[in-house]
Amino acid sequence: xxxxxxxxSESFLERHRERHAGTYQSLRRxxxxxxxxxxxxxxxxxxxxIVATAVFAPFLAPHPLNWxxxxxxxEATSLSELAEQSISHPAPPKFGDPYFAxxxxxxxxxxxxxxxxxxxxxxxxxxxxxxxxxSLVGVPLGLVSGFxxxxxxxxxxxxxxxxxxxxxxxxxxxxxxxxxxxxxxxIILAIAVKSWLNNAIVxxxxxxxxxxxxxxxxxxxxxxxxxxxxxxxxLPNVLPLAFVYLAQDSAFAIITQASLAFLGLSDFTNVSxxxxxxxxxxxxxVYDAPWWMIPPGLMITLLAxxxxxxxxxxxxxxxxxxx
Amino acid sequence: xxxxISAQYLIKRLLVSVVVIWAMMTLLFLLLKxxxxxxxxxxxxxxxxxxxxxALREQFGLNQPLHVQxxxxxSSYAVLDFGYSMRNAEPVVDIIARRLPRTLVLFGxxxxxxxxxxxxxxxxxxxxxGGMQDKSGFTLGxxxxxxxxxxxxxxxxxxFSYEGFGVAWFPAAHMTPAFESVFDAPGLVLGVLFxxxxxxxxxxxxxxxxxxxxxxTSMQEVLGEEYIDMARAKGxxxxxxxxxxxxxxxxxxxxxQAIVSIAFILDGSVIVESVFSWPGIGKMLVDxxxxxxxxxxxxxxxxxxxxxVTLRFLTDIAYTYLDPRIKFGESR
Numbered sequence: 001x002x003x004x005x006x007x008x009s010e011s012f013l014e015r016h017r018e019r020h021a022g023t024y025q026s027l028r029r030x031x032x033x034x035x036x037x038x039x040x041x042x043x044x045x046x047x048x049x050i051v052a053t054a055v056f057a058p059f060l061a062p063h064p065l066n067w068x069x070x071x072x073x074x075e076a077t078s079l080s081e082l083a084e085q086s087i088s089h090p091a092p093p094k095f096g097d098p099y100f101a102x103x104x105x106x107x108x109x110x111x112x113x114x115x116x117x118x119x120x121x122x123x124x125x126x127x128x129x130x131x132x133x134x135s136l137v138g139v140p141l142g143l144v145s146g147f148x149x150x151x152x153x154x155x156x157x158x159x160x161x162x163x164x165x166x167x168x169x170x171x172x173x174x175x176x177x178x179x180x181x182x183x184x185x186x187i188i189l190a191i192a193v194k195s196w197l198n199n200a201i202v203x204x205x206x207x208x209x210x211x212x213x214x215x216x217x218x219x220x221x222x223x224x225x226x227x228x229x230x231x232x233x234x235l236p237n238v239l240p241l242a243f244v245y246l247a248q249d250s251a252f253a254i255i256t257q258a259s260l261a262f263l264g265l266s267d268f269t270n271v272s273x274x275x276x277x278x279x280x281x282x283x284x285x286v287y288d289a290p291w292w293m294i295p296p297g298l299m300i301t302l303l304a305x306x307x308x309x310x311x312x313x314x315x316x317x318x319x320x321x322x323x
Numbered sequence: 324x325x326x327x328i329s330a331q332y333l334i335k336r337l338l339v340s341v342v343v344i345w346a347m348m349t350l351l352f353l354l355l356k357x358x359x360x361x362x363x364x365x366x367x368x369x370x371x372x373x374x375x376x377x378a379l380r381e382q383f384g385l386n387q388p389l390h391v392q393x394x395x396x397x398s399s400y401a402v403l404d405f406g407y408s409m410r411n412a413e414p415v416v417d418i419i420a421r422r423l424p425r426t427l428v429l430f431g432x433x434x435x436x437x438x439x440x441x442x443x444x445x446x447x448x449x450x451x452x453g454g455m456q457d458k459s460g461f462t463l464g465x466x467x468x469x470x471x472x473x474x475x476x477x478x479x480x481x482x483f484s485y486e487g488f489g490v491a492w493f494p495a496a497h498m499t500p501a502f503e504s505v506f507d508a509p510g511l512v513l514g515v516l517f518x519x520x521x522x523x524x525x526x527x528x529x530x531x532x533x534x535x536x537x538x539x540t541s542m543q544e545v546l547g548e549e550y551i552d553m554a555r556a557k558g559x560x561x562x563x564x565x566x567x568x569x570x571x572x573x574x575x576x577x578x579x580q581a582i583v584s585i586a587f588i589l590d591g592s593v594i595v596e597s598v599f600s601w602p603g604i605g606k607m608l609v610d611x612x613x614x615x616x617x618x619x620x621x622x623x624x625x626x627x628x629x630x631x632v633t634l635r636f637l638t639d640i641a642y643t644y645l646d647p648r649i650k651f652g653e654s655r
Contacts, residue, residue, distance in 0.1 A: 166344075297471060
């Protein structure tokens with residue numbers, strides 16, 4: 001003991017390792033169990049791939065974002081004519097053009113693949129922001145509500161949850177976004193207004209059972225404050241479950257943003273998959289430009305599905321009586 | 324039946340429903356007041372005199388104190404008096420009365436399909452747990468669950484109603500065939516069914532996974548119980564064990580999911596109605612929001628909310644009836 005206090009800087013890592021040995025062990029065990037779920041691993045790989053796409057978008061995209069295909073290249077006879085055309089006539093959406101747009105171009109001659117790659121940023125931002133926001137609201141409220149179960153605090157939170165649960169999700173988001181202004185931030189906030197409820201309900205249930213455990217009693221006897229018990233002793237045990245719901249909320253937020261964009265409630269200057277789909281509808285190319293229509297929807301599905309895959313596998317890992 | 328559901332429980336649920344509806348009215352009032360401008364300013368145009376604007380504000384009761392406005396708002400919403408549409412001065416309640424049944428047709432069909440298919444497949448996958456069918460079905464269900472409704476609808480339209488790409492079997496939009504009045508009643512019903520096919524299919528294809536997942540898990544749990552082994556040991560046919568012994572008991576958690584999926588399918592039907600120009604409340608909500616026709620938008624939001632509250636109330640009662648073990652007030 002005395003040796004440690006004399007050389008705090010050297011033994012810091014060691015002390016840290018020693019102190020959190022249990023955490024590391026349980027993490028390792030959890031990872032082993034997670035690995036046995038093929039679907040979860042697939043989801044994780046997909047997620048990592050999409051995150052990498054978002055991070056390295058400028059290097060992966062074949063063109064810069066504002067690139068447009070030179071118009072009507074086949075018909076133009078001279079360079080000046082070509083330049084004139086590209087100003088006066090936007091290129092029609094086209095598949096497999098000679099300017100290396102592997103997925104074709106949209107109504108403005110933008111490369112669809114470039115838009116898809118950059119769109120992953122918006123999708124991840126909206127998904128994670130809405131998911132994290134609802135966790136940040138739902139988890140603490142669930143913890144408090146569960147810990148003070150059957151008191152007026154719990155009763156008050158539960159009544160709020162009950163009432164909010166009765167409100168229809170999408171119509172509420174539509175009305176909120178329409179009234180408060182169509183911006184990405186407002187969309188995220190509007191989604192979070194409803195999606196923290198599931199977090200709060202599930203975390204509350206878990207907390208209710210956890211607080212009957214003897215280690216909580218031991219902590220109480222040792223004189224730990226309520227705050228300490230909630231955040232040091234209970235929170236680490238509900239975190240896996242919170243991650244499950246974070247994943248599900250993120251997936252749901254991504255789908256909701258796409259739906260809002262489809263309904264015409266989205267910031268159209270944004271580059272996002274939902275907005276791409278909205279442009280298809282606005283310009284009337286739903287049925288004649290499958291190269292433009294399929295990829296954004298597919299990406300939304302893949303991203304949301306990867307969140308769901310990871311979430312459901314996590315749920316299995318955290319659920320002790322599965323197997 | 325009557326013995327199991329106590330009056331006290333009924334009253335409690337009813338009270339919660341009423342409070343939710345009141346909360347919706349209050350929320351809408353707050354939103355209305357938080358909006359820049361007011362009802363009168365939505366109608367502004369250059370030909371209005373100052374006195375006309377004053378008259379408009381008088382007509383909407385905007386000169387009264389806020390609490391009076393609030394009480395007026397709640398009391399008129401409580402009797403379904405939603406004011407007039409800003410487009411054609413038609414009472415909003417008339418528009419809603421016309422459109423609500425159409426939404427219910429779409430919603431009801433999709434809901435029943437998704438419940439039936441989800442539960443049946445959940446039973447099947449749970450029964451074959453760990454097998455190839457179970458795994459692929461589970462993956463397919465989760466994947467379909469993450470498809471945006473409108474995109475799936477477009478794909479289905481591309482395949483089933485667009486001749487250039489697939490086959491033109493089903494109409495692409497609207498609820499009734501053109502020249503509606505020419506048809507007699509059976510013909511009209513057939514036409515509506517025809518129009519209903521793709522919208523309901525795109526709703527149910529996404530939604531069934533929710534019920535399937537719950538049913539599958541619950542089925543797996545039930546199959547571990549001893550009475551299932553007992554039933555098998557007695558030499559009962561596997562089908563009897565599957566449906567009569569296992570599935571019946573496994574159905575209970577699905578009742579909770581059924582409540583959740585009401586909201587899910589209703590959300591979806593707002594989107595799907597917009598894809599197919601289905602003349603229901605969801606389409607009206609979206610249209611009126613985009614037109615800044617707020618009396619109609621708020622009323623359709625309110626009606627969708629009230630619909631969910633009503634359906635939840637009914638399913639809650641059905642739930643307590645289904646599960647004799649449940650203690651009142653612990654339905655969730």
